[in-house]
Amino acid sequence: xxxxxxxxxxxxxxxxxxxxxxxxxxxxxxxxxxxxxxxxxxxxxxxxxxxxxxxxxxxxxxxxxxxxxxxxxxxxxxxxxxxxxxxxxxxxxxxxxxxxxxxxxxxxxxxxxxxxxxxxxxxxxxxxxxxxxxxxxxxxxxxxxxxxxxxxxxxxxxxxxxxxxxxxxxxxxxxxxxxxxxxxxxxxxxxxxxxxxxxxxxxxxxxxxxxxxxxxxxxxxxxxxxxxxxxxxxxxxxxxxxxxx
Amino acid sequence: xxxxxxxxxxxxxxxxxxxxxxxxxxxxxxxxxxxxxxxxxxxxxxxxxxxxxxxxxxxxxxxxxxxxxxxxxxxxxxxxxxxxxxxxxxxxxxxxxxxxxxxxxxxxxxxxxxxxxxxxxxxxxxxxxxxxxxxxxxxxxxxxxxxxxxxxxxxxxxxxxxxxxxxxxxxxxxxxxxxxxxxxxxxxxxxxxxxxxxxxxxxxxxxxxxxxxxxxxxxxxxxxxxxxxxxxxxxxxxxxxxxxxxxxxxxxxxxxxxxxxxxxxxx
Numbered sequence: 001x002x003x004x005x006x007x008x009x010x011x012x013x014x015x016x017x018x019x020x021x022x023x024x025x026x027x028x029x030x031x032x033x034x035x036x037x038x039x040x041x042x043x044x045x046x047x048x049x050x051x052x053x054x055x056x057x058x059x060x061x062x063x064x065x066x067x068x069x070x071x072x073x074x075x076x077x078x079x080x081x082x083x084x085x086x087x088x089x090x091x092x093x094x095x096x097x098x099x100x101x102x103x104x105x106x107x108x109x110x111x112x113x114x115x116x117x118x119x120x121x122x123x124x125x126x127x128x129x130x131x132x133x134x135x136x137x138x139x140x141x142x143x144x145x146x147x148x149x150x151x152x153x154x155x156x157x158x159x160x161x162x163x164x165x166x167x168x169x170x171x172x173x174x175x176x177x178x179x180x181x182x183x184x185x186x187x188x189x190x191x192x193x194x195x196x197x198x199x200x201x202x203x204x205x206x207x208x209x210x211x212x213x214x215x216x217x218x219x220x221x222x223x224x225x226x227x228x229x230x231x232x233x234x235x236x237x238x239x240x241x242x243x244x245x
Numbered sequence: 246x247x248x249x250x251x252x253x254x255x256x257x258x259x260x261x262x263x264x265x266x267x268x269x270x271x272x273x274x275x276x277x278x279x280x281x282x283x284x285x286x287x288x289x290x291x292x293x294x295x296x297x298x299x300x301x302x303x304x305x306x307x308x309x310x311x312x313x314x315x316x317x318x319x320x321x322x323x324x325x326x327x328x329x330x331x332x333x334x335x336x337x338x339x340x341x342x343x344x345x346x347x348x349x350x351x352x353x354x355x356x357x358x359x360x361x362x363x364x365x366x367x368x369x370x371x372x373x374x375x376x377x378x379x380x381x382x383x384x385x386x387x388x389x390x391x392x393x394x395x396x397x398x399x400x401x402x403x404x405x406x407x408x409x410x411x412x413x414x415x416x417x418x419x420x421x422x423x424x425x426x427x428x429x430x431x432x433x434x435x436x437x438x439x440x441x442x443x444x445x446x447x448x449x450x451x452x453x454x455x456x457x458x459x460x461x462x463x464x465x466x467x468x469x470x471x472x473x474x475x476x477x478x479x480x481x482x483x484x485x486x487x488x489x490x491x492x493x494x495x496x497x498x499x500x501x502x503x504x505x506x507x508x509x510x511x512x
Contacts, residue, residue, distance in 0.1 A: 004350060004353075004356075005350060005351055005353075008347055008350030008351060009347075009351075011347075012336070012339070012343070012347040015339055015343055015347075016336060016338045016339055019338045019339065019379060020338060079332075079334060079335075079336075079337070080330045080332050080333075080334035081334045081335065081336060083302055083330065083334065084328065084330065084334040084348075084395070085351060086302070087300045087301060087302055087323060087326070087328050088323050088324070088348070088351050088352060089320070089323040089324045089351065089352065089353060090351045241304075242301065242302065242318070243301065243302060243303060243304040243318065244302065244303075244304055245263055245264075245303075245304045245305060
């Protein structure tokens with residue numbers, strides 16, 4: 001790892017985004033609009049908004065970062081810039097950390113806006129600290145970055161890359177407890193949801209909403225999400241090869 | 246450290262396979278330091294594969310391939326070899342200057358020197374007037390020159406350029422060749438330049454002629470013309486192709502009319 005190269009990569013990725021203000025706006029505004037919509041959908045059922053809103057605070061950063069990272073790294077692979085970078089003195093870890101830092105920074109802003117809006121304006125009833133919500137959102141964003149990076153290796157085109165979103169993330173959204181509590185599903189599905197990382201992303205959010213202070217379950221959820229992100233990142237690193245056929 | 250005496254690139258029994266196909270077959274050649282060596286041959290003959298092998302991006306390389314005294318792809322070579330792929334490898338959503346600034350950082354050029362290096366590279370490829378335009382908004386030729394400027398950063402000892410003049414107008418092509426000669430003469434840079442436009446061969450000090458993964462010739466343009474009795478390198482190449490096709494024993498009659506081939510630059 002080389003700090004200069006990592007920071008240069010992060011700055012480069014942010015500069016690329018800087019030339020694309022529409023993407024930034026979409027990343028930041030869309031979650032807020034959807035959460036507001038959700039609030040009025042559940043106008044009569046405040047408890048439902050508390051649980052669904054919390055779950056979505058965990059899901060949004062994951063989905064957004066997954067999409068952005070998978071497309072960005074796919075572009076890097078297909079434009080020849082990845083091959084060029086890997087023929088230069090750039091470590092794979094520098095590249096990955098650079099991406100994680102840049103998109104992580106965007107995720108912080110996105111999560112801060114979404115959390116702030118939900119707690120302050122939409123009246124989400126949070127027992128724990130809003131900072132913990134932010135922390136989980138950030139971990140979820142990193143998971144999205146790592147998964148996006150990993151699947152981009154299996155996409156040959158941007159068409160394929162966007163299809164990985166429904167393929168990889170939608171099943172997790174269905175099973176994460178957003179629609180039906182995880183324990184109330186068929187045992188087989190509960191078991192499946194137990195091994196999917198998004199379940200822990202959403203559980204972590206619920207812990208903060210329902211409990212004051214840091215619970216053991218919260219720590220476990222956060223650790224699982226972070227562990228899965230690191231695992232996906234390591235697998236993603238293995239797909240970056242200096243020599244290709 | 247520059248390897249002053251030995252060849253800049255030395256290949257022995259170099260082969261590359263892709264799937265079941267042999268892309269490069271048992272190549273042996275040496276590229277002298279501080280000179281411009283042209284790598285010529287028709288599209289699909291293995292030029293790009295050979296260049297990728299030299300910069301260490303190509304998988305399944307067999308045989309010996311030494312670059313600046315190290316095995317090709319050695320980590321010490323990564324800052325000493327500049328490489329330009331056929332398609333411009335730059336970020337289209339960054340300006341030319343931002344592209345160069347990033348690659349300069351990756352090459353390890355200290356922050357306070359970066360702006361100077363970037364400006365010099367932009368000047369070398371005559372893009373100072375477009376430095377702050379998005380690479381995606383530049384013309385194809387201009388984007389190619391941004392990609393070339395990236396390879397010039399940090400004054401690498403070896404430049405591997407894959408068809409750097411494709412699609413450029415005659416004036417720019419002349420300017421770039423003047424730049425290549427300046428780099429070789431003033432900085433002692435070794436250049437390996439591929440092209441399928443044979444008239445560019447006359448501008449090189451040495452030539453490697455490649456056809457279907459095999460080396461047809463490794464010589465100076467003058468010696469090639471002399472040996473084949475041809476007036477241009479293009480005729481010499483065609484002569485060698487015919488000769489190779491007829492087998493080693495056959496000798497093509499001098500002055501046999503070369504087939505009327507027009508080799509256009511790929512658009």
